[in-house]
Amino acid sequence: MRRPGILSFGLKAGGREGGARFLDALQLFTRLVNIGEAKSLATHPASTTHRQLNADELKAAGVSEDMVRLSIGIEHIDDLIEDLDRALAAA
Incomplete structure (x- = not known):
């Protein structure tokens, strides 16, 4: 059984707005908090699970405003890379 990989990273620019643009641009990835x-x-x-926190509280929780979290599933890697490239360009 293949288990999904999870990764988190920050976007170079945009903060909360850039993170939201990134997620809005994804077409293959499903937008969920689980x-x-x-x-x-x-x-x-x-903008989802930690949206009630201010900047200091986010930092204390180890969450930056530009952080996105991905859970990589079983789709074809080329399709995932294409989707991520498109979303990164939009962020």
Whole structure:
């Protein structure tokens, strides 16, 4: 059984707005706050699970405003890379 990989990274520019643009541009990844399924998922913690926190509270929680979190599923790698490239360009 293949288990999904999870990664988090910050976008170079844009903060909360850049994270939201990144998620809006994804076409293959499903936008959900839960992670670890067979399909690829994406979330922007600063505007979803941690949206009630201010900048200092986000920092204390280890969440930056530009952080996105991906759970990589079983889709074809070329399709995932294409989707991520498109979303990164939009962010």
